[in-house]
Amino acid sequence: MMNSSFVSSPVTNTASRVAARRRRRRKERKLSILLAAQSQDANSNNFAADWKSETQEQVYSSRLLGALRMLRINPPSPTAPKGGRAVREAADKVLAVTAKGRTRWSRSILTNRLKLKFMKRHNKRQRLVSAARGSNSRCPKKRRLIIQQLKMKNLPTVQRKARVLGRIIPGCRKEPLPVILEEATDYIAALEMQVRAMSTLAGLLSDASSSSAPPPS
DSSP, X not given: OHHHHHHHHXXXXXXXXXXXXXXXXXXXXXXXXXXXXXXXXXXXXXXXXXXXXXXXXXXXXXXXXXXXXXXXXXXXXXXXXXXXXXXXXXXXXXXXXXXXXXXXXXHHHHHHHHHHHHHHHHHHHHHHHXXXXXXXXXXXXXXXXXXXXXXXXXXXXXXXXXXXXXXXXXXXXXOOHHHHHHHHHHHHHHHHHHHHHHHHHHHHHHHHHHHHSOOOO
């Protein structure tokens, strides 16, 4: 009995130490995750507040004006967007550059612009293949859409609205609800600043064009 007690006590002590270490590590992980989330929230809130500052609006306006000048100087390629679509894409690209890649939506806009350049040839090939196959290639797409609509109907209301919001915010299609809400807050503030800056630029350009026009004879 003496020997068994002496043998079992070190084993028990070792097991308790291992369990204590695991508990301590779990607490440390939870604390680090909590601190990281708090710092991320603080950074996102500070950056969202920057969209309302006049300095940020001036920086965006100057970059947008330079991008619009480049559109006028460089002749667009036949496949490039034209007119209002080109202006909208330039405005969104400048907005993502101004965000400096701190958010998912800004990184998504910039990466999508790069992907579009490399996918033009691939899209041309797909169009030729789909035209050769005829209307039979459209059936799988319709089936996928019907399946997605049925899945959306079976989802709860909160999840369904989160899916819709995730499709609107760039780069948030497969993200959880807290991330979507955080990105949406920053994205909406950025869009509001974009509207203010573009309205100001439109007013300045219209005033400049009216002042430079010759007087009526």
